[in-house]
Amino acid sequence: MRRNDHAPAHAYLQGVYTGADGVRSGGSTAMVKDVYEVKGMTCGHCVAAVTAEVEGLAGVESVQVDLASGEVTVASERQLAYDDVAAAVDEAGYELTGRHER
Known part of the structure; x- marks a missing residue:
């Protein structure tokens, strides 16, 4: 871990610091993990398009992305709006058909 001269020493002991770009990293931020069902993916290009x-x-x-099952697992800082994920999948050329929270 690179030390930021502006961060207090205790931040490094806890594994949390703010980089020069102002982004806080380290620590234990709770992540939301959702699994979505996507219809129509058949190849590696499909996986790359949906992922992007x-x-x-x-x-x-x-x-x-699990091509065989059509499942897309997304880890995010907060719960994503279903419509936002559906729009992203649609932009990639595929159809979002469901979501399972984990």
């Missing part, structure tokens, strides 16, 4: 569009949503930390 969903990763573009504000607050998304990671996206994992």
Whole structure:
């Protein structure tokens, strides 16, 4: 971990610091994880397109796509609006058919 001269020493002991860009990192932020069902994906290009569009949503930390099941697992800072995810999937050329909260 690179030390930021403006952060207090206790921040480094707790594993939390704010970088030069002002973004806080480290610590234990609770993540929301949802699994969405996407219809129509058949290949690696489909996976890449859906991943890119969903990763573009504000607050998304990671996206994992299981091509065989059509499941898209999204980890985010907060609960995402279903309509926002549906719009991103639609922009990629596919259809969002459901969501399961974890």
